[in-house]
Amino acid sequence: MSLDQARRIVEEALSGIEYRVDEGKGFIEFIVAKENLVEAASRLKKAGFDHVKSLTVVDYKAEDKFKIVYHASSYLNEDLAKVIVGIGTEVPRSNPKVPTLVYVWRSVEFQEREVFEFFGIEFEDHPDLRLLLLAPQVAEKKPLRKDFIVKEEPIIRTKPPTG
Amino acid sequence: MSVWVYGEQKSELGLEGTITRKLEEDLYEVFIGPQHPGSGHMRIIVRIDGDIIVEADPDMGYVHRTMEKLSEGREWIKNVPLFERMAIHDACNVTVSYVMALERILGIEPPPRAKYLRTLLCEINRIAAHLYGFGIFGVFIGHSTMYMWSFADREVMVELAEKLTGARLTHSYPIPGGARRDMPQDFPQAARKAVRYFRRRLDEYRKIFLDNPVTRKRLEGVGIIPKKIAAELGVVGPVARASGIKYDARLAEPYDAYDEVEFEVPVYEEGDALARAWVKFEEIKQSLRIIEQAVDWLEKHPREAPIHERFWAKAPPLWKKVFEAEGRVKLLPLMANLKLPPGRAMARSETARGEIVYYVESDGKTTPYRVRIVSPSARNAIVFKYIAPGYKVMDLPTIYGSIDYFPPEADR
Amino acid sequence: MEGNGGNGGRVYVGNLDKSAKRAKQLVMGKLRMGKAVDWATAFSLWPVHLTTSCCGCEFAATWSPRFDAEQHGALPWVGARQTNMILIEGTVTKKMACAVRVTWEQMPSPKFAIAMGACAIDGGIFYNSYNIVRPWEIIPVDVYIPGCPPRPEAVARAIIELQRKIRKQRVASKWIEEGWRPDREYVKPKEDPCSWWRG
Ligand code: SF4
Numbered sequence: 001m002s003l004d005q006a007r008r009i010v011e012e013a014l015s016g017i018e019y020r021v022d023e024g025k026g027f028i029e030f031i032v033a034k035e036n037l038v039e040a041a042s043r044l045k046k047a048g049f050d051h052v053k054s055l056t057v058v059d060y061k062a063e064d065k066f067k068i069v070y071h072a073s074s075y076l077n078e079d080l081a082k083v084i085v086g087i088g089t090e091v092p093r094s095n096p097k098v099p100t101l102v103y104v105w106r107s108v109e110f111q112e113r114e115v116f117e118f119f120g121i122e123f124e125d126h127p128d129l130r131l132l133l134l135a136p137q138v139a140e141k142k143p144l145r146k147d148f149i150v151k152e153e154p155i156i157r158t159k160p161p162t163g
Numbered sequence: 164m165s166v167w168v169y170g171e172q173k174s175e176l177g178l179e180g181t182i183t184r185k186l187e188e189d190l191y192e193v194f195i196g197p198q199h200p201g202s203g204h205m206r207i208i209v210r211i212d213g214d215i216i217v218e219a220d221p222d223m224g225y226v227h228r229t230m231e232k233l234s235e236g237r238e239w240i241k242n243v244p245l246f247e248r249m250a251i252h253d254a255c256n257v258t259v260s261y262v263m264a265l266e267r268i269l270g271i272e273p274p275p276r277a278k279y280l281r282t283l284l285c286e287i288n289r290i291a292a293h294l295y296g297f298g299i300f301g302v303f304i305g306h307s308t309m310y311m312w313s314f315a316d317r318e319v320m321v322e323l324a325e326k327l328t329g330a331r332l333t334h335s336y337p338i339p340g341g342a343r344r345d346m347p348q349d350f351p352q353a354a355r356k357a358v359r360y361f362r363r364r365l366d367e368y369r370k371i372f373l374d375n376p377v378t379r380k381r382l383e384g385v386g387i388i389p390k391k392i393a394a395e396l397g398v399v400g401p402v403a404r405a406s407g408i409k410y411d412a413r414l415a416e417p418y419d420a421y422d423e424v425e426f427e428v429p430v431y432e433e434g435d436a437l438a439r440a441w442v443k444f445e446e447i448k449q450s451l452r453i454i455e456q457a458v459d460w461l462e463k464h465p466r467e468a469p470i471h472e473r474f475w476a477k478a479p480p481l482w483k484k485v486f487e488a489e490g491r492v493k494l495l496p497l498m499a500n501l502k503l504p505p506g507r508a509m510a511r512s513e514t515a516r517g518e519i520v521y522y523v524e525s526d527g528k529t530t531p532y533r534v535r536i537v538s539p540s541a542r543n544a545i546v547f548k549y550i551a552p553g554y555k556v557m558d559l560p561t562i563y564g565s566i567d568y569f570p571p572e573a574d575r
Numbered sequence: 576m577e578g579n580g581g582n583g584g585r586v587y588v589g590n591l592d593k594s595a596k597r598a599k600q601l602v603m604g605k606l607r608m609g610k611a612v613d614w615a616t617a618f619s620l621w622p623v624h625l626t627t628s629c630c631g632c633e634f635a636a637t638w639s640p641r642f643d644a645e646q647h648g649a650l651p652w653v654g655a656r657q658t659n660m661i662l663i664e665g666t667v668t669k670k671m672a673c674a675v676r677v678t679w680e681q682m683p684s685p686k687f688a689i690a691m692g693a694c695a696i697d698g699g700i701f702y703n704s705y706n707i708v709r710p711w712e713i714i715p716v717d718v719y720i721p722g723c724p725p726r727p728e729a730v731a732r733a734i735i736e737l738q739r740k741i742r743k744q745r746v747a748s749k750w751i752e753e754g755w756r757p758d759r760e761y762v763k764p765k766e767d768p769c770s771w772w773r774g
Binding site: 055 | 223224227229231233235237267390394395396397403408409410415506507508509510511518520522524532533535537541542544545548549574
């Protein structure tokens with residue numbers, strides 16, 4: 001199955017919901033409004049995407065938003081296993097709250113906890129929203145946000161030898 | 164509910180010692196790890212009733228070394244050795260998909276020779292990692308012969324990898340557009356010899372480990388994951404395949420030379436710890452097949468620089484001289500300043516413990532804008548929470564060992 | 576009264592404290608038993624099973640049949656109480672620092688520490704990570720092994736170096752005599768590594 005075919009399947013499943021398509025290399029994303037996220041995700045699951053591979057959150061500081069995408073795929077349907085389809089939403093940085101998708105996909109439980117500690121995004125109704133990897137003192141800094149800066153030693157670039 | 168604090172005596176630091184709380188009724192909370200008899204840097208907090216686990220709460224993050232954040236400050240090429248540290252016993256498998264994601268953004272395909280070389284190293288790594296897993300599993304269930312055997316035989320594969328790349332574990336072999344070096348002249352013989360040795364040896368492994376009545380008693384029927392639940396929890400790799408899910412990233416989205424070589428993906432239906440051990444065992448056999456095919460192909464085809472010609476054309480003359488004389492591709496200077504066009508890509512590859520997924524976003528600079536890694540162990544960690552309850556505490560090491568959980572990879 | 580000594584039938588009853596002190600002097604001083612203590616300690620360095628990071632791969636390989644570090648009298652053991660050496664395998668994260676310190680305090684003295692890998696020296700590839708600590712901030716380290724990861728031979732070499740140090744500088748016997756390591760200020764972490772745990 002190619003990404004185009006998958007796109008058609010998902011578009012059919014999402015009929016009635018407003019969405020925007022973001023394409024990447026090797027995957028395709030459908031961005032919906034926050035309110036429709038749970039509905040859209042459950043329809044996707046009904047269409048056969050039974051687990052989430054990656055809960056990807058990107059901090060776009062310049063545009064003042066977080067993009068939260070659940071990249072799902074399939075295990076039980078071997079055809080759908082060939083593609084990665086994302087369903088996601090965007091929230092403002094000042095009020096990062098989204099409904100949880102744990103009740104749709106159990107496989108995101110730990111990943112949502114992880115995103116919670118690294119970005120400070122709250123997943124409403126998550127059954128067990130605690131820190132997963134970090135110590136509380138570190139988690140306070142919300143390390144994966146773009147305003148937390150880690151300094152690198154500068155590299156000294158020299159010309160490659162010739163000859 | 165009341166709280167007791169045991170261990171009145173204060174240590175030099177004034178640490179209060181372990182805190183045990185009595186929970187409702189007959190439940191007790193036991194903290195296992197991070198210093199525990201097996202190997203692994205993770206704590207599992209289990210609540211037990213008698214000796215039955217009622218609740219298990221994996222407390223991860225003891226090896227969280229902030230790779231995702233560090234990668235945002237480092238050049239594209241420098242992230243290869245960085246991500247490799249996730250699972251250094253399986254170095255090529257975990258980095259090859261990062262490199263593939265970069266190649267997708269760049270819009271290039273490595274030359275076929277590089278593809279085969281990468282496949283070769285991936286499979287060598289897979290066998291070494293499976294044997295590592297077996298060894299640690301042996302430590303967990305108190306089967307020291309298993310540890311001794313697998314770590315001794317793993318050296319064969321590690322030697323092979325060393326011959327190919329120059330490093331025992333941290334090869335940093337794949338780079339965007341190709342591989343770091345070609346194989347040495349005497350490599351095919353060494354590889355064939357190793358394959359022959361392993362074929363003979365695997366039979367003995369089956370006898371002493373998988374068919375051993377003692378091990379079978381301990382593994383059979385422990386940590387059963389039914390197929391539906393496996394799919395729901397999103398487990399990967401041998402854990403999923405032991406539960407009847409026929410999923411392998413090498414099949415779903417063939418990368419490198421995997422669409423050209425012949426191999427099978429072993430799938431078991433039982434879903435218990437023994438089935439997971441069998442999957443790994445059978446996978447070693449398949450990997451041996453792939454190694455043979457890759458070596459044959461590499462021998463038949465003429466040597467060429469295993470790097471994309473777009474990069475190779477810009478190589479200084481010295482680099483070409485070195486390649487002609489020694490068959491070695493020095494790391495190209497332009498790699499240090501490699502700039503990727505803006506774009507986003509995802510790539511997945513199958514490591515020994517399961518599928519690893521990279522999401523890479525570039526905004527046109529020399530460093531990534533965001534790299535998201537979801538490693539197999541991170542996805543398998545959920546097994547502790549949902550599968551361990553209902554089994555005895557003594558089965559926990561078996562479950563831990565059988566899913567081949569590698570904490571540095573899970574925590575990144 | 577007939578006694579066992581057959582020495583004219585006398586029973587010797589002395590001052591126990593005095594005898595103990597004298598025995599200690601004999602053991603530690605005159606009879607050169609101190610050397611024996613050092614010798615014995617040097618050849619039974621048992622590292623505790625605490626894997627802190629990815630160097631653990633090579634740590635495991637060190638005790639595998641090919642490199643066989645057991646020949647130096649070292650054997651990884653499960654319980655902290657029965658071990659006298661800690662081998663820090665690479666990076667120590669903030670969360671792990673607590674575990675390292677607690678394990679270290681549980682071990683009976685004389686005890687020794689080897690730090691393995693570039694990460695344990697000064698952070699290595701993770702030098703600027705926000706979640707790591709340097710092991711020497713938490714426990715006193717005797718031998719460092721450079722490399723990322725160090726080869727198993729290097730680990731075996733480090734054990735030999737530590738043995739040499741113990742026997743040359745008589746570290747173990749002095750420790751027993753004086754109750755602390757005389758050759759270094761006792762390392763105490765500046766801040767409590769377990770503060771995250773108690774919140
Ligand atoms: S020194 Fe290298 S191998 Fe060892 S823990 Fe650090 S990164 Fe890992």
